[in-house]
Amino acid sequence: MKKFLGLVVGMIVILVGIILVKTYSVPDIQPAAEAVESSHQPLDSAAEHLAQAISFATISHHPAMMDTETFDHFHNWLGKTYPTVFSTLEVDTFGTHSLLLKWNGKSANQPILFMAHQDVVPIDQNANWEYPAFGDLVQGDYIYGRGALDDKGALISIFEAMEALAKNKFIPEHDVYFAFGQDEEIGGKNGAQLIAQHFEKLGLRFRLVLDEGGIISEGIIPGLEQSVALIGTAEKGYISLDVETHFEGGHSSMPQDTNAITLAADVINALRNHPFESRLCGSMEGFLEYLGPHFSFTTRMAAANRWAFEGVIINAYSAKPSGAALVHTTCTPTITRAGIKDNVIPMRALVTFNSRILPGETEETVIAHYEKALSGLPVKITVHDDFSENPSPISDHKAPEFLEFANVVKRNYPDCLIAPYLVLGATDGRYMTDVSDHVYRFLPFRFKGDDLARLHGVNERVSVNDFENAIVFYMDAISSLSN
Template identity: 40%
Template sequence: MLKRIFLGLLLAIVLLVAAVAVKTWTTPSQQLAVAPAPKLDIDLQAAAKRLSTAITFRTVSGLDDPAANAAEFDKLHAFLEQQFPKVHATLKKEVVGNKALFYTWTGTDPQAKPVALMAHQDMVPIAPGTEKAWSVDPFSGEIKDGFIWGRGTLDNKSNLFAQMEAVELLIGAGFKPRQTVYLVMGDDEEVSGLRGALPIAELLKSRNVRLDWVLDEGLLVLDGVLPGLSKPAALIGLAEKGYATFFLSLDTAPGHSSMPPQHSAIGMMSAALARLEASPMPGGIQGVAGQMFGALAPEMSGVNRVMLSNLWLTEPLVRGQLEKSPSSNAMLRTTTALTIIRAGNKDNVLPGRAEAAVNFRILPGDTIASTEAHLRKALGNDDIKIKAYPGNSEPSPVSPTDSTGYRAIQQAVRQSFPDAVVAPGLMTAATDSRHFSIVSDAVFRFSPFRVKGEDLARFHGNNERLAISNYGEMIGFYRQLLSNTNAAPAQ
């Protein structure tokens, strides 16, 4: 009897190992086989100098004052007109809202659905007190060591200028798009896009325009960042997480610190926040995260390939490892961040009020309502009042990978970055593109930046810079993408 049980277990193990091996080695690659793009015919140093000059315009957007730095935006607009004469002679330019720019490149086929490329003119300020941490003046646009340095080189003037360079090149070569192409350049992305990108999306809707696809800034070409993958990973964002902040308040009787009650406002609020932090929303390798790992698994080696190719068996173990890293955990669930806590103003007075703020980044599939319900339950204190931030936004819809837009972007990435593996991904931060779901079902988020792990802190951080060689790849990518829209993408 024991021998039969042992043989049965042994057979089950052999079959399991065989199933894992078969699944691992028969999962096909999802990478398009395309020839690299032709060499870019451009004076790259001159292009780098144009971007360098653009960095000197301090187009920092303001949340409270829409007119802040208006003169700097005007300088940027004048510079664009001066440096890209073919664009401005061919495309129709409109200024929307305060300083947002909206260009129309009319296509030859009025029946073809138009497309849109997005970027933004504005940038975040330099954090006070960090100026000396920069290797260069952050608004100098200095070119040295093969890089363009300064605020906006990554986020997001390089995307904007690369698009303009590509369009200028195509016009000069006699190219005429089959589909109408829109260039959307918001002026307040860093403070919500409500004055720039949103009015442009509403303008398109009022004109009964439905876009075939939209491409905005987003995920990157990650080099050496993903364990088990020897090639760079170019991730195309299919969606972005929602944003929800809730303000909490708890009122009790104030008093003297010499006679404290059993439960104080600070103690009760702290305990509630501890319960909340210990109760993350459920997550898993599903949805966009599942699509990403499905595309990456065949390109990996060793144990990582085995594990990701067999999530039907290994999902709990893989998920446990991913949850240990803040960046990968954010792909799996709606995240909870305790961002503000405030109470008391004197060391010998018990405050009568404790306040806090909690920020959630909402995974597609969850909603603001379901997140608030989780918050109320996890806090475990009905005396805590909850007020939602008026600017909260739902997660974006998930764009389809079987669309012409995804295939055109995927093809252009493979042509421009032939050493990279392409996969769908989830944008965990917010972009202007979220406003465009009212005019398109296919909104994608990808920035053609090559970055290593140590470069990620440069976004909104110190020593922001862009390699001139990478800038050439960016221009080539947008040129190739626009060329691809005139023909059926490779299957």
């Protein structure tokens, strides 16, 4: 017995030793900060330019409902505001208003692509905006309005950077492309998808693609006070399904225990009781590799020894909805339809579910999960065919292209840590994974906790300082990544 206990103690000591060695030997792989050298100072008019761009209500709608006149006016404004861009670069149009600009370099090999989108989501007419949503307004230190963050802030930052570089007679070593879609907010079918198909026909392969997605997190990541520049290396997929129940109807004065609505409730409970498996995908592995050494000891130990503590890490993430979404495919009811009158028991009920798919799973595996979870219930499952998307491939955070881009971010934002990240929403960048192995998603704006609600919400705004810094960032990114 003593020998057995001694063996157990010895194994525990060895295990603890391995864990401690790995904890203290994990290297800090953060890029070294370099001072960015830029003679460019954003023009005093830059903030006004963004405010003016916001005043064009380029709202996403079904193509048949698209306000083409507003997009026409916006394009006219772009041409007048950035004349050197439009006289220097080649310009093509896809769909009706999606723009593709090409800056011819000294070589057509290894081109790079920058992306943003022109369209914005609608506003709730009943919402109480502090300032008009399309008001052409710079108020104090902020530029207000729909699109300030998503995505006209990035769009106009890129145009300001292009205009400044073009005026300075900049010629890239390699071709640089810029894709500005018209319908990202409703799926990108008439914008980024058409442009990606054009690239495929030309046989183009991009060394690097940059779109929106990750942000600069300020105090949002638990356990880290330092700002973190989150570079999206993948994004989740998207699928919606209708689950329909049928049962005998009748008069509410003589109800049965079961009806279509109670079956719909059973459907919701069954899916709640059978969640998707939680795990760390490659993007989140990279997140922990980059940030692990900067957490407190216990978190650092878990990050360095994921082979032993992955379950603990997943449980910690799962404690909050924002964290849980990073480690599993979500499943949530979003629409219910049933009943025609208060005293009539309906014969039919329908619940719409939306799932955001974790990399490593597919639309097919998600459908199979729904079918298995609901196998004991009399239901009909129908997949929405208007829009569904598998998760994007994961761009390697150990690739030279990622490290090169991370260095650009670090020298422009030297106070920030860098980390790969999984983008929860859909971006136009997903269409470019067939023409590049290195699609990165980063929006160079600083977000505090309450700023996240401004995306697609009320009082959307970006600080003038953030916007001006973004112009310098894009100037550096365009000039250095293309050379």
